Structure formats: structure tokens, C-alpha cells
Amino acid sequence: MMDHGANGNENEAGGDTKPSAGASDGFDAASGIPSGADAGNRAGTALNKIRTLEEALAVITDGTTLMYGGFGGIGTPPALTEGIVAKGVKDLILIGNDTGFPQIGIGPLVTLGRVAKVITSHIGSNPFAGKRMTEGSMEVVFYPQGTLAEKIRAGGVGLGGILVDVGVGTLMGEGRETVSVLGKTYLVEPALTAEVAIVHAKRADPYGNLVYDKSGRNFNPLVAMAGRITIAEADEIVPLGGLDPETIVTPGVFVDMVIPGKGVSWQWVWEKKHAAE
Amino acid sequence: MGMGEETRSRIAKRAALELQNGMVVNLGIGIPTLVADFIPEGVHVVFHAENGILFAGRAPDPGEEDPFLCNAGGYPITIVNGASYCDSAIAFAMIRRGCIDMTILGALEVSECGDLANWIVPGKRVSGIGGAMELAQKAKKVVVLMNHVNQQGESKIRKRCGLPLTARECVDLIITDMAVMEVGAEGLILREVMAPYTVEDVVRYTEAALIIPENISIIT
Numbered sequence A: 001m002m003d004h005g006a007n008g009n010e011n012e013a014g015g016d017t018k019p020s021a022g023a024s025d026g027f028d029a030a031s032g033i034p035s036g037a038d039a040g041n042r043a044g045t046a047l048n049k050i051r052t053l054e055e056a057l058a059v060i061t062d063g064t065t066l067m068y069g070g071f072g073g074i075g076t077p078p079a080l081t082e083g084i085v086a087k088g089v090k091d092l093i094l095i096g097n098d099t100g101f102p103q104i105g106i107g108p109l110v111t112l113g114r115v116a117k118v119i120t121s122h123i124g125s126n127p128f129a130g131k132r133m134t135e136g137s138m139e140v141v142f143y144p145q146g147t148l149a150e151k152i153r154a155g156g157v158g159l160g161g162i163l164v165d166v167g168v169g170t171l172m173g174e175g176r177e178t179v180s181v182l183g184k185t186y187l188v189e190p191a192l193t194a195e196v197a198i199v200h201a202k203r204a205d206p207y208g209n210l211v212y213d214k215s216g217r218n219f220n221p222l223v224a225m226a227g228r229i230t231i232a233e234a235d236e237i238v239p240l241g242g243l244d245p246e247t248i249v250t251p252g253v254f255v256d257m258v259i260p261g262k263g264v265s266w267q268w269v270w271e272k273k274h275a276a277e
Numbered sequence B: 001m002g003m004g005e006e007t008r009s010r011i012a013k014r015a016a017l018e019l020q021n022g023m024v025v026n027l028g029i030g031i032p033t034l035v036a037d038f039i040p041e042g043v044h045v046v047f048h049a050e051n052g053i054l055f056a057g058r059a060p061d062p063g064e065e066d067p068f069l070c071n072a073g074g075y076p077i078t079i080v081n082g083a084s085y086c087d088s089a090i091a092f093a094m095i096r097r098g099c100i101d102m103t104i105l106g107a108l109e110v111s112e113c114g115d116l117a118n119w120i121v122p123g124k125r126v127s128g129i130g131g132a133m134e135l136a137q138k139a140k141k142v143v144v145l146m147n148h149v150n151q152q153g154e155s156k157i158r159k160r161c162g163l164p165l166t167a168r169e170c171v172d173l174i175i176t177d178m179a180v181m182e183v184g185a186e187g188l189i190l191r192e193v194m195a196p197y198t199v200e201d202v203v204r205y206t207e208a209a210l211i212i213p214e215n216i217s218i219i220t
Helices: A053-057 A078-087 A107-111 A127-135 A145-156 A220-226 A269-276 B005-016 B031-038 B088-096 B132-138 B199-204
Strands: A065-068 A092-095 A115-120 A139-142 A161-164 A178-181 A184-190 A194-204 A227-237 A257-260 B024-027 B046-049 B053-056 B079-085 B102-105 B109-111 B141-146 B173-176 B179-184 B187-194 B217-219
Touching: A053 A078, A053 A257, A065 A220, A078 A107, A078 A194, A078 A227, A092 A107, A107 A115, A107 A127, A127 A139, A145 A161, A145 A184, A145 A220, A145 B088, A145 B132, A194 A220, A220 A227, B005 B031, B005 B141, B005 B173, B005 B187, B024 B031, B031 B102, B031 B141, B046 B088, B088 B132, B102 B132, B187 B199
Parallel strands: A065 A092, A065 A194, A092 A115, A115 A139, A194 A227, A227 A257, B024 B046, B024 B102, B102 B141, B141 B173, B187 B217
Antiparallel strands: A161 A184, A178 A184, B046 B053, B053 B079, B173 B179, B179 B187
16 A cells, blocks of 8 residues: 555656657647737747646646645645646646645545545645555555655756655665765655646746745745646736746746636635634 | 643643754644743744744734745744745755754654654554654754653553654653653653652653653652
């Protein structure tokens, strides 16, 4: 049931590169912008990555390896996840920090049994994840949270993997490749990339330059770099030049599509508690 | 943890005495979170949250919550002057790089040499490791807050941990509902006893060997 990722795994693809614009992204960046999607961009169509939700969802199909930002659902793109649920795709391979809550973040995909495998650090807030892992209908691979973050970052920055001493001498280190550097033992952790990465930004411009929202940043900037196709859902889209270059967290070159968001649709756990009091 | 509010507060209050001016501190979920309510007057610490916040503050007043400003447990918090946000890679860089002076965590078992087990009971519900492994292995000081015995009445302070480890020889101080114990070079040292328990009670409910110094404080 539980695998600590000791075996080589098809999703761990160090040195993976992004396809060139318009090549295999499921859309042609050089062609015109879909009607109604031009949010005041005057820099020409090639720099405009604003797409509709439907166009974004077209690249997510049965069996897609999907990486997602978010921590307990905070920073997981709501319109995209809802769209994926509504589209009905199944056998997804998820890579992300946690499995959200049953109705929050990436959680509903797990709750509804649409996930074949998840590579994550924590599933405790979504009982359906534990249930599916125990009954064997969903494979779960755990990594320490900081190791997972760096594996994703390594994939995103074009490295083959990382050397890390966290977990050496524990269950996490069992059966793993190790290497000795200057007398210290490290685990060799291959990089992680994904076919599609989805992130939630507070603000974006049409090129995909992104700014996040406080603790909603979490895994998002790492995930944004590690997708072969990266889709950013932004609660606000400003014209090119509308973001302060000093404050941009994710440079738009990593982003392939920008879709307009409409904020969080689910009720947070603490809101429910307040309502009950 | 199946522990009364008063006991939880008592443990948290004792743990807060470990906070020293200027420390960068990460608090785990559960009783450790309560430690922030008992910071001694005049002590200023920096709270780190592994979801990407440095200089985290208290919980907001009802109605003042920001859904995008939460702690690692997913509950709304505030920030204080000096705060910064970062991504998860940087948040864990701070931990691995040794920038965290102290972490306060819960535990399933601790051994007399300071081994910590707090993430998995094989065959039972598995939540995953989260950030516990980095914090336990890399924080300069690791303080464990927990019940002295488990729900079956067995000691959680063992000669050797039976459960898979989070990190080896990482724990510095254990604070339970019965006692405060320090992991020393020679073994586990009983430092303080929580009244109404006695030294004899603590010894009886501790599987690990305890070094009993002459001067043991009683916490009333």
C-alpha cells in the first residue's frame, strides 16, 4: 500500500525541459487570442497567454500527471480544480504538498476517487486519502515536506535531483540510493516534473508573470517551474507592465496559460467552525 | 491527545519558559500551538511557520480572518512587524540551514537517548510526515510535549522507540503531564515533577531509565 518512492518512478524526470511555445501545449501561442480573452493587453498576441478555463482543461485528461500548488487548500487554484472535477477525468497522478480537505483544494479529486497515485508529504486532513490508500485503490508516496519541495524545485530548475540528509537512518531512507560527499551521507532524490502544473496567483499579467497571496504562495512558485505545461489561475489580471518587476515572484516564461479566477468557492474549515458556534 | 484543557495549558505554560529573547521558533500542531499564549513578559521570539511565514503572530479576532494568511495547521493567523512570506523551499531552507533555534512538537514515543517517533503507527491510519522530519533533525533545540502514557496506559518514554523514527537523538527536552525530563549525555534526567504526581509516580510510568538528581523541582 505505502511506497516511499524507493523504486524509480516514471514521474521523476530530471532534466526534463519545457516544450517550445505552441509546440505541444494543446494550443498555438502564435495564433490569435480567443475572443473576449484580451484583458487590455497591447503587446501583441504572441505574448498573451490568457486562455479560457475550457482551453486549459483540454490539456488535462485521464492519467495526466498533475502537479498543484497549495497547502491545506490555500493556494490551490479553485476554478481549475473544480473544472477538473466537472470534466470527470480519472486515474490522475497527483504531485503536491498534501491532499487538502475532503471538499477543499485538490481534496475533491481524491474524495471522488479520480486519483491513481499521489506523491505528497501529508494526507491527514483528508480522511478519504487514508481510506483509499488503505483499501489499495490509490497509491501514496510520502516524502518529507522540505525534500518534496526541493525535488519539485529541482525539476523546475532543470536539475537531475538533490542530495539531502533528512531521513537518513529512518524508514524514509531505507532502500534509497545514497552518496557520500566530503564524508557525509546523503540520500539521492531525483527531481520531479509533471505533464501539467496548476497554480493559484493573486495577480498575473498576460505573459504569466505572477504574484501570490501571503501564505498562499507555499508550493506555487516551485510547481509553476516544474510543469511541462503550467497553468496559472489568477484572481486579478493586469495589463503587461502592470506588475512591479521587483515584486514578481514567478517570471512568466515558466507559465503557458493564464486563466481568470473568481476566488475561492469552498468554505474553509475554520469558517464552518465559526458558523457552528 | 485525550487530555483536559487545564493539563494542556499547564504543559504549554511550562514549555513557554524555554523561549528566550530573539529565538526563531517553530510550533507544531496541538499543544505546541498553545505555547504562543504563554510567552513570558519581556521575551520576544520570532515564530516560523513552515508554510512560508516568518514573524507569524496570534490568531485574528473573529471577523478579521484572512483566508490567505494561515498557519501550517490551516487556521488563520496574523503577522507582526518584520514579517516576510516565502515559498516552501525557502521555508525549509531556513530549517535545514539551522536557522530555527527551537521547535516544539508532539510525539508518539521518545527514547532515553532522544530518538523521536511521531509520524507513523504501522497498520494504523497514516497521515504522512509533513515537515516533522526536517524540524526534528535540524532545529537547534527540540522540545517534545505529550502525555506521559498512551491510551493503553503504557509509557511513551521508552528505552528504545518501537515505532519508526522521525529522527535519531534529536530531542533535548520532554515535557509531559507528569514531568519535565532532559536528554543528557549520560541519559534521561528527571528535572521537574508536575504535582500532584511524585517522583515515584514518574518512575513507575516511565519505561526508560531515569537519572534522578537530588534537587527536583515540583511544579504546582
